[in-house]
Amino acid sequence: MVEEVQAVVGTTAEGAAEETLDMAALDEVLDQYEGQEGALIPVLQRAQAIYGYLPPEVLEHISDRLGTPLSQIYGVATFYAQFYLQKRGRHAVRVCDGTACHVRGAGKIITALEKELGVQAGETTPDYRVTLEVVYCLGSCGLSPVAVIDEQVVGRLIPEKAVALVRELD
Numbered sequence: 001m002v003e004e005v006q007a008v009v010g011t012t013a014e015g016a017a018e019e020t021l022d023m024a025a026l027d028e029v030l031d032q033y034e035g036q037e038g039a040l041i042p043v044l045q046r047a048q049a050i051y052g053y054l055p056p057e058v059l060e061h062i063s064d065r066l067g068t069p070l071s072q073i074y075g076v077a078t079f080y081a082q083f084y085l086q087k088r089g090r091h092a093v094r095v096c097d098g099t100a101c102h103v104r105g106a107g108k109i110i111t112a113l114e115k116e117l118g119v120q121a122g123e124t125t126p127d128y129r130v131t132l133e134v135v136y137c138l139g140s141c142g143l144s145p146v147a148v149i150d151e152q153v154v155g156r157l158i159p160e161k162a163v164a165l166v167r168e169l170d
């Protein structure tokens with residue numbers, strides 16, 4: 001998904017205080033889907049691949065171009081877990097707190113990572129380095145407790161190892 005188009009963030013004349021998004025890549029996608037039924041979800045997927053998440057101005061632009069009410073677009077974007085409405089970190093750290101992982105100490109891993117990163121689970125560090133998430137069963141209960149750091153599954157985790165792995169992320 002990420003290989004699609006790299007994007008697209010510019011700054012205003014005043015500097016970096018305010019970001020402006022280049023809609024050209026999104027317009028190309030919208031051109032491809034023009035007039036097609038059921039375009040909304042694939043368009044949202046492609047838009048997220050371009051921008052990394054779905055900021056309000058992107059959703060408004062999609063609404064304008066598809067003629068779909070903004071409320072309906074928000075309804076879809078918030079219903080599916082695959083869509084992100086907040087800017088995400090360069091790295092995703094997902095700690096499992098499903099039953100098997102929970103009984104084997106996932107809570108301590110989550111607490112250690114929250115302390116290390118200075119954010120709560122579900123949040124992104126202010127420098128957008130890491131998004132910390134809690135998930136519920138990754139299907140690898142035999143390896144519990146488990147986390148997925150970016151695409152890599154790490155099993156039999158302990159808090160110290162989780163912190164060390166996160167420190168290695170650039």
Ligand code: FES
Nearest residue numbers: 096098101138140
């Ligand atoms: S409960 Fe964590 S992988 Fe299943």
